Amino acid sequence: MANVAFLGLGVMGYPMAGYLKKGGHEVTVYNRTTAKAEKWASEHGGAFKATPKEAAEGQDFVFCCVGNDNDLREVTLGADGAFQAMKPGAVFIDNTTASAAVARELGEAAKDFDFLDAPVSGGQAGAENGALTVMVGGDEAVFERAKPVIDCYAKMVGLMGPTGAGQLTKMVNQICIAGLVQGLSEGIHFGKTAGLDIEKVIAVISKGAAQSWQMENRWMTMNADKYDFGFAVDWMRKDLSIVLDEARSNGARVPVTALVDQFYGDVQKMGGGRYDTSALLARLEWK
Incomplete structure (x- = not known):
């Protein structure tokens, strides 16, 4: 078992850190709002520290899940950042959805320790x-050392390539989700407008080539006009902005993704920034 730190206790990081503790590791947490870190430590029996630097000191693995590139730089490279205290041979594992550029930047900054995006x-x-x-993304030998620890909160862990490849793969993931959710939204909207029984429609088409995770897990709430849960539109727009920046840089053409990003902007204007990403249907039906 390892000595582990986790930086960032949002809706993702809070339970992820909990699974590391359940996996038998000694876990120390940091959160910008100290009261939340204290609450986590009280619930799970771990420790908490006031700064990322203090949390990272002496740890074998340091995990991080924060908001964006700037947040990530603050908790790693800042005066009280974790990189100031990483012990030689330790591994920093960044679970944040961020740019491939910042992943490479942090990989370069990791001198006596290792980094995985x-x-x-x-x-x-x-x-x-x-x-x-x-x-x-990262070195294969480092990945093999870290994988048993990452497995605590995962059902699938894959090495995609060198530093930055993890973030690029997440961009592919978000591109696919954006197109699927828009297609599902248009399909449900079309079916309802045409007077079809959507439950019957989904029961049939979900057994064919149109099947997807989004269809299986979201059609019912979408059909019921319920969106107050799940992965927020605000977060998806953040992710898609990373995708579109990368596409401009590497020359990839992603016209559907760019269009769906605009549609999510419409949902934000409707007051749906915290709605689940399936709220693209609400945009089509908004009066």
């Missing part, structure tokens, strides 16, 4: 059930 997919439910998919 390891964004996750599965949303809040995946984190709470310890069933996330983890896409990792």
Whole structure:
């Protein structure tokens, strides 16, 4: 068992850190709001520290799941950042969905220790059930050392390539989700407008080529106009902005993704920034 730190106790990080503790590791947490870190430590029996630097000191593995590139730089490279205290041979594992550029930047900054970019997919439910998919970029030997620990909160962990490849794979994931949710929204909207029984429609088409995770897990709430749960539209727009920035940089053409990003902007204007990403249907039906 390892000595582990976890930085960032949001809706994802809080349960992920819990699964590391359940896996038998000694876990120390840090959160910008100290009261939340104290609450986690009280619930799980771990420790908490006031700064990322203090939390990272002496740890074998340091995990991180924060909001964006700037948050990530603050908790790693800042004056009280974790990189100031990482012990030689330790591994920093970043679960934040961030840019490939910042992943490479942090990989370069990790001198006497190792770095893996390891964004996750599965949303809040995946984190709470310890069933996330983890896409990792970094050195294979480092990955093999870290994988047994990452497995505590994951159902699938894959090494995708060198540093930055994890973040690039997460971008592919979000591109696919954006197109699928828009297609499902249009399908349900079309079916309802045409007077079809959507339950019967989904029961049939979900057994054919149109089947997807989104269809299986979201059609019912979408049909009931319920969106107050799940992966927020605000977060999806953050992720898609990373995708579109990367596409501009590497020359990839992602016209559908760019269009769906605009549609999510419409949902935000409707007051749905915290709605689940399946709220694209609400945009089609908004009067």
